[in-house]
Amino acid sequence: MSKMPTIKQVRAFTLRGGGADYHDQKGGHWIDDHIATPMSKYPQYRQSRQSFGINVLGTLVVEIEASDGTVGFSVTTGGEIGCWIVEKHLARFLEGACVTDIEKLWDQMFNATLYYGRKGVVINTISGVDLALWDLLAKVRGEPVHALLGGAVRDELVFYATGARPDLAKQMGFIGGKLPLHHGPAEREEGLRKNLELLGDMRQRVGDDFWLMYDCWMSLDVEYATRLANAAAEFDLKWIEEALPPDDYWGYAELRRNVPSGMLVTTGEHEATRWGFRMLLEMECCDILQPDVGWCGGITELLKISALADARGKLVVPHGSSVYSYHFVITRQNSPFAEFLMMAPQADKVVPMFSPQLLDEPVPVNGRMRASALDAPGFGVRLNPACDLHRPHTH
Numbered sequence: 511m512s513k514m515p516t517i518k519q520v521r522a523f524t525l526r527g528g529g530a531d532y533h534d535q536k537g538g539h540w541i542d543d544h545i546a547t548p549m550s551k552y553p554q555y556r557q558s559r560q561s562f563g564i565n566v567l568g569t570l571v572v573e574i575e576a577s578d579g580t581v582g583f584s585v586t587t588g589g590e591i592g593c594w595i596v597e598k599h600l601a602r603f604l605e606g607a608c609v610t611d612i613e614k615l616w617d618q619m620f621n622a623t624l625y626y627g628r629k630g631v632v633i634n635t636i637s638g639v640d641l642a643l644w645d646l647l648a649k650v651r652g653e654p655v656h657a658l659l660g661g662a663v664r665d666e667l668v669f670y671a672t673g674a675r676p677d678l679a680k681q682m683g684f685i686g687g688k689l690p691l692h693h694g695p696a697e698r699e700e701g702l703r704k705n706l707e708l709l710g711d712m713r714q715r716v717g718d719d720f721w722l723m724y725d726c727w728m729s730l731d732v733e734y735a736t737r738l739a740n741a742a743a744e745f746d747l748k749w750i751e752e753a754l755p756p757d758d759y760w761g762y763a764e765l766r767r768n769v770p771s772g773m774l775v776t777t778g779e780h781e782a783t784r785w786g787f788r789m790l791l792e793m794e795c796c797d798i799l800q801p802d803v804g805w806c807g808g809i810t811e812l813l814k815i816s817a818l819a820d821a822r823g824k825l826v827v828p829h830g831s832s833v834y835s836y837h838f839v840i841t842r843q844n845s846p847f848a849e850f851l852m853m854a855p856q857a858d859k860v861v862p863m864f865s866p867q868l869l870d871e872p873v874p875v876n877g878r879m880r881a882s883a884l885d886a887p888g889f890g891v892r893l894n895p896a897c898d899l900h901r902p903h904t905h
């Protein structure tokens with residue numbers, strides 16, 4: 511093997527306004543319109559998720575420069591705290607290492623942060639570094655990341671859309687539409703009725719042959735989720751997503767036993783690492799795992815999560831994360847479709863998911879994306895130079 515470059519410098523930046531912190535949107539966006547959350551029991555935090563701080567973190571940008579001048583980068587959610595972790599803690603493992611040392615670096619970053627990490631912003635940050643490492647290695651090799659993961663197993667990706675307008679998503683060629691749930695248990699019977707009315711209305715608009723799902727963003731309890739699922743069967747709800755808080759493995763197992771036959775239980779976007787997903791699998795919590803590659807430990811960890819799932823006959827359909835998910839999904843037989851988050855404020859058109867932070871970000875056309883759209887080196891995207899990057903810490 512020809513001599514590979516080493517890592518010369520690691521830099522971490524933060525920026526605001528959409529992109530990887532996709533909840534950090536301006537007013538009037540569907541994604542912040544009275545969506546049920548675990549905070550909805552407090553009336554003052556019910557109308558807007560930004561009111562309780564869903565967007566406080568901001569985007570973390572990790573840049574890794576190699577000795578030959580090649581730069582790999584990634585974006586994820588992590589903001590200034592993530593910058594501190596990268597610069598003050600993780601950089602020591604990275605600088606001087608060979609660009610191929612991804613597995614060892616992951617192990618060092620994870621074990622060195624175990625005493626304050628494991629999940630949350632620490633694992634988001636490790637994920638960001640991991641994605642930047644894959645981007646760097648693939649660019650050094652002049653190949654797309656998916657080629658390093660074993661290559662595409664199909665010619666194209668097919669997508670479902672998440673957003674307020676599944677009816678428009680259907681017209682745009684998506685295979686299904688996932689609605690945000692608007693009302694949680696604190697809004698009692700009237701809220702439940704409104705949740706069902708919206709679903710019924712959408713079913714009427716989209717007809718029979720289109721998937722409809724409800725994303726509950728951790729907002730329910732087993733009793734409410736069971737009632738919702740059973741009532742939603744009338745409208746052929748395909749899956750009920752993230753109905754419960756992520757630590758309630760026991761609740762998920764019970765919910766999965768309670769839902770009507772044929773309806774799927776999905777979760778995992780706020781779960782992390784092979785150990786978290788092992789719990790979901792061994793406790794029979796769900797039918798589809800939905801890790802977010804920017805939060806679960808990066809590509810390195812997602813490969814392990816996926817293998818665990820595959821051995822149990824489970825699907826992995828990653829949460830959001832744009833190109834970072836696409837390069838993975840195209841390589842796995844047990845990831846037969848992908849999510850596309852509609853970031854247009856009214857969910858009425860396809861715009862790049864991480865806009866405005868990335869350039870050259872591919873988007874589905876007619877709900878599909880050719881594998882050839884993912885053929886540029888690395889993850890195939892560039893950081894938009896118009897974005898206002900801030901480097902709060904250095905080392």
Ligand SMILES: C[C@H](O)[C@H](O)CC(=O)C(=O)O
Nearest residue numbers: 545672690725727829851
């Ligand atoms: C719509 C959901 O509340 C959330 O913003 C996105 C999400 O959980 C998903 O895409 O899945």
Ligand SMILES: [Mg+2]
Nearest residue numbers: 725751752779
């Ligand atoms: Mg979700």
